[in-house]
Amino acid sequence: MILTVTLNAALDVTYTVDALVPHSSHRVGEVTERPGGKGLNVARVLGALGHDSVVTGFVGGATGDVLRGLLAPLPPRDALVPVAGNTRRTLAVIDRSTGDTTQLNEPGPQVGPAEWAAFLLTYGELVADADAVALCGSLPPGIHVGAYAELIRTARAASVPVLLDTSGEPLRRGVAARPDLVKPNAEELARLTGFREPLRAAGDARRRGAHAVVASLGPEGVFAVTPQGTWRAAPPTAVRGNPTGAGDSAVAGLLSALAEGLDWPERLARAVALSTATVLAPAAGEYDAAAYAELLPRVRVEPHVPAP
Amino acid sequence: MILTVTLNAALDVTYTVDALVPHSSHRVGEVTERPGGKGLNVARVLGALGHDSVVTGFVGGATGDVLRGLLAPLPPRDALVPVAGNTRRTLAVIDRSTGDTTQLNEPGPQVGPAEWAAFLLTYGELVADADAVALCGSLPPGIHVGAYAELIRTARAASVPVLLDTSGEPLRRGVAARPDLVKPNAEELARLTGFREPLRAAGDARRRGAHAVVASLGPEGVFAVTPQGTWRAAPPTAVRGNPTGAGDSAVAGLLSALAEGLDWPERLARAVALSTATVLAPAAGEYDAAAYAELLPRVRVEPHVPAP
Numbered sequence: 275m276i277l278t279v280t281l282n283a284a285l286d287v288t289y290t291v292d293a294l295v296p297h298s299s300h301r302v303g304e305v306t307e308r309p310g311g312k313g314l315n316v317a318r319v320l321g322a323l324g325h326d327s328v329v330t331g332f333v334g335g336a337t338g339d340v341l342r343g344l345l346a347p348l349p350p351r352d353a354l355v356p357v358a359g360n361t362r363r364t365l366a367v368i369d370r371s372t373g374d375t376t377q378l379n380e381p382g383p384q385v386g387p388a389e390w391a392a393f394l395l396t397y398g399e400l401v402a403d404a405d406a407v408a409l410c411g412s413l414p415p416g417i418h419v420g421a422y423a424e425l426i427r428t429a430r431a432a433s434v435p436v437l438l439d440t441s442g443e444p445l446r447r448g449v450a451a452r453p454d455l456v457k458p459n460a461e462e463l464a465r466l467t468g469f470r471e472p473l474r475a476a477g478d479a480r481r482r483g484a485h486a487v488v489a490s491l492g493p494e495g496v497f498a499v500t501p502q503g504t505w506r507a508a509p510p511t512a513v514r515g516n517p518t519g520a521g522d523s524a525v526a527g528l529l530s531a532l533a534e535g536l537d538w539p540e541r542l543a544r545a546v547a548l549s550t551a552t553v554l555a556p557a558a559g560e561y562d563a564a565a566y567a568e569l570l571p572r573v574r575v576e577p578h579v580p581a582p
Numbered sequence: 583m584i585l586t587v588t589l590n591a592a593l594d595v596t597y598t599v600d601a602l603v604p605h606s607s608h609r610v611g612e613v614t615e616r617p618g619g620k621g622l623n624v625a626r627v628l629g630a631l632g633h634d635s636v637v638t639g640f641v642g643g644a645t646g647d648v649l650r651g652l653l654a655p656l657p658p659r660d661a662l663v664p665v666a667g668n669t670r671r672t673l674a675v676i677d678r679s680t681g682d683t684t685q686l687n688e689p690g691p692q693v694g695p696a697e698w699a700a701f702l703l704t705y706g707e708l709v710a711d712a713d714a715v716a717l718c719g720s721l722p723p724g725i726h727v728g729a730y731a732e733l734i735r736t737a738r739a740a741s742v743p744v745l746l747d748t749s750g751e752p753l754r755r756g757v758a759a760r761p762d763l764v765k766p767n768a769e770e771l772a773r774l775t776g777f778r779e780p781l782r783a784a785g786d787a788r789r790r791g792a793h794a795v796v797a798s799l800g801p802e803g804v805f806a807v808t809p810q811g812t813w814r815a816a817p818p819t820a821v822r823g824n825p826t827g828a829g830d831s832a833v834a835g836l837l838s839a840l841a842e843g844l845d846w847p848e849r850l851a852r853a854v855a856l857s858t859a860t861v862l863a864p865a866a867g868e869y870d871a872a873a874y875a876e877l878l879p880r881v882r883v884e885p886h887v888p889a890p
Contacts, residue, residue: 289686296602297682305688336648343644365673367686374605378597378675380613 276320276529277404279397279425280313280331282382282414283354284364285341288558293371303370308559309345310364312410312439312522315559319526319548321349322561325533328353328400332393332414334383335360353400355393359383362414366518366558375518375558382414390417394424401429405533407436408525409448419443423451435532438484439525441465452483457525459490472497473504473578488528488545490521493553495546497578500538504578507542509550509569519559520549543573584628584837585712587705587733588621588639590690590722591662592672593649596866601679611678616867617653618672620718620747620830623867627834627856629657630869633841636661636708640701640722642691643668661708663701667691670722674826674866683826683866690722698725702732709737713841715744716833717761721752730756743840746792747833749773760791765833767798780805781812781886796836796853798829801861803854805886808846812886815850817858817877827867828857851881 290304309318317327327350333341334357341361345352362380369376401407407429409422422444429436430452438445438453441462449456449466456479458466467482469475476487476499486500495508527545536544550573551566552559598612617626625635635658641649642665649669653660670688677684709715715737717730730752737744743762746753749770757764757774764787766774775790777783784795784807794808803816835853844852858881859874860867 289688291686294604294684296604296677296684297680299685300687302686302688336644336651340644369604372605376602376604377607378599378610379608380597380610 275326275328275404276317276406276408276533277328277330277400278313278317278320278350278408278410280311280329280410281385281393281417281421282362282412283309283311283314283329283331283333283338283341284362284379284382285337285344286310286364286366286559288366288368290368290370292369294367294369294374294376307340307344309341309348310559312525313408314345314350315519315522316408316410316526316529317350318348318559319523319561320530322563323526323530325530327351328404330354330393330396330400332357332383332385332389333361334358337361337363353396355389355396357383357385357389359385375516382412385414385416390421394428397425398428401432401434404429404434406529407434408439408529409436409453410439410522410525412440413444420447422448426451426453437525437529439521446482449479449483452485455486455488455528456484457488457490457521457528459492459521463487463489473499488524488542490524490549492517495573496524496542498538498542502538505539505542505575506578507539507546507573507575509546510572510574513550513553515553515555516558517553519561520552522559523548523552523561539575542575543570546573583634583636583712584625584714584716584841585636585638585708586621586625586628586658586716586718588619588637588718589693589701589725589729590670590720591617591619591622591637591639591641591649592670592687592690593645593652594618594672594674594867596674596676598676598678600677602675602677602682602684615648615652617649617656618867620833621716622653622658623827623830624716624718624834624837625658626656626867627831627869628838630871631834631838633838635659636712638662638701638704638708640665640691640693640697641669642666645669645671661704663697663704665691665693665697667693690720693722693724698729702736705733706736709740709742712737712742714837715742716747716837717744717756718747718830718833720748727751728755731759734759734761745833745837747829754790757787757791760793763794763796763836764792765796765798765829765836767800767829771795771797781807796832796850798832798857800825803881804832804850806846806850810846813847813850813883814886815847815854815881815883817854818880818882821858821861823861823863824866825861827869828860830867831856831860831869847883850883851878854881
C-alpha cells in the first residue's frame with residue numbers, strides 16, 4: 275500500500291465562462307467538482323496504475339462532506355482525519371474565448387493542536403502498513419512549519435521510503451529531516467538552494483539532507499541526482515496541453531516504480547511518461563492511458579556526464 | 583406575515599483577493615458565505631424591520647444544506663421546498679487594490695415537473711396566510727417562463743397583494759397576469775416596454791397589466807406610477823457606496839409599508855431611505871440602521887407634474 279498525505283486537501287471546482295472580464299458579471303456555463311490537493315491526485319493516478327493507495331490529511335465542514343462523497347467510489351481508501359474547519363475549495367475559471375485558466379485558492383481550515391495530535395496517531399498507524407509515503411502540497415493554517423520534518427522522521431523510523439513534494443519553508447525544514455526523495459520544480463529548487471543550475475542546485479539539496487532529488491523541468495522532463503547516479507529523462511517529443519497535475523502524475527510514477535522494485539532509470543521513465551500523458555489528456559489532472567503506454571518505451575533516460 | 587419567493591435561491595460566496603488578474607493564480611484572503619437570492623435578501627430586511635416573513639422557493643444538494651444552516655438562526659422562517667439538484671452559488675470576487683467586484687453566478691438546479699408541483703402546493707398554503715407576496719429574481723433551469731404569471735394568479739385569487747421583481751420574459755409574462763406592483767430598474771423597464779422615458783415606460787407597463795409601477799432610478803431614487811397618483815422620491819443627497827442589495831431593500835420597504843397600511847408617499851419614502859441606507863452600509867446587502875432612521879424623514883417625495 276502507498277500512503278499519500280494531503281494536509282490541505284481541497285475540493286477542486288471548475289467554472290466555464292464565455293470570457294472572464296474583471297469588474298463584470300458572468301453566467302457560469304458549467305460547474306464541475308472533484309477531490310483535489312496534490313496527494314489525492316497522486317493517489318488517483320496510483321489507483322489507475324493498479325496500486326493500492328490510502329489518502330490521509332484533514333477534511334471538514336460542508337465542503338469536506340462533498341469531497342468525501344466524491345472520493346467514496348474511487349479506488350484510494352479514505353483515511354482523512356476530521357477537522358472542525360471547512361475544507362478549502364480551489365476554483366479554476368476557464369475562459370472559453372482564450373482557453374486560459376484563472377485560479378482562486380481558498381486558504382483552508384485552521385487546524386488546532388488536538389486535531390494535529392489526532393492526525394499524528396492515524397499517520398503513525400498507516401505508515402506501519404505502507405510500502406512508501408508521499409507528503410504533498412501546502413500546509414493549512416495552524417500547522418507548524420516543521421510538520422513535514424516530523425512526518426519524515428516517523429516514516430524513516432519505520433524504515434518506509436518517504437517522498438516530499440512541497441515548497442518554501444516546509445520544504446526547507448523537510449529536507450533537513452533527510453527524506454528519501456524530494457521532487458521540486460526548477461523554481462522551487464532554486465528558491466531552496468539559491469542555485470539556478472540544476473546539477474549544482476540538486477547537489478546542494480542533497481547536502482542539505484535529501485537522499486535523492488528529482489527536479490521537474492516542465493516540458494524538458496526531469497533531472498535526477500541520486501546515490502546511484504545522475505540522470506536526465508525527457509519525453510521523445512515536446513507536447514502541448516494543460517500541465518495541471520503533471521507533477522502529481524510524476525510523483526505517482528516515481529512511487530509506484532519504487533514500490534515495484536524498479537531501478538532509477540525505469541522510475542524516471544515512468545514519471546516522465548505519466549506526466550507527459552497528463553499534459554496530453556483533455557481533462558485537467560487526468561492522464562491519457564493510451565498516450566502513457568505509447569510514450570513509456572520512448573522516454574529518453576540518459577546518465578548525466580558533467581561537462582569537462 | 584409577508585411571503586417572499588426565491589425560485590433560484592443561492593449561497594452568496596465572497597472572496598477577497600489582493601488584485602484579480604485573469605490567467606494567474608490567486609490566494610483568497612477571506613471567504614464569507616451567506617443566504618442569497620433576491621427574496622431571501624428582502625426577507626432579511628423585513629426581519630430587521632420587525633416584520634414576520636417566510637421564505638419559499640427551491641433548495642437542494644450540499645450547497646442547499648449550507649444555505650439552510652445559515653438561514654436557521656435568522657428571523658425569516660424557512661419554507662423552502664427540496665429539489666434533487668444542487669442550489670447555485672454566486673461568487674463575488676472583491677479586488678482589494680481597486681475595490682471592484684467580479685461576479686460569477688452558477689445557473690442553479692434543474693427543477694422537474696414533480697418538484698414544481700410540490701412547490702405549487704406549498705405556495706398555495708403559504709399565500710392563504712400572507713398579507714403580501716414578493717416574487718423575486720431569476721428562474722432556475724426547467725421552470726417554465728410563465729411561472730410568475732401562474733404564481734400571481736394564485737395570489738390574486740386569494741386577494742393577497744403581489745409584487746413582482748424580475749426581468750426579461752418572466753417579467754413580460756408576469757405583468758400580463760396583472761400583479762399589484764412591479765419594481766423594475768430603468769433598464770428592465772425600457773427592455774419591457776421599448777420606452778426609455780420613465781413616465782411613458784411606466785404608463786406602458788400599466789397598460790400591459792401592472793396595477794402600479796415603481797421604477798428604481800439608482801442614486802436618483804424611484805419613480806412611481808400608481809392608480810392613486812404619480813410620484814418621484816429621492817434621497818436628500820446623492821450617496822456613494824455598494825449598490826448590491828439596494829433594490830431588495832426597496833422591495834422590503836414597499837412591502838412592509840403596504841402591510842402596515844401606509845399610503846404611497848410613505849411607502850416610497852421608506853423604500854428610498856432603506857435602499858440608500860443599504861448603499862451606505864459597509865457589508866454588501868446589509869442596511870445601516872442609523873442612516874435609515876436619519877434619512878427616512880428627509881426623503882423628498884413629490885407628486886409628478888407633467889411638463890406643459
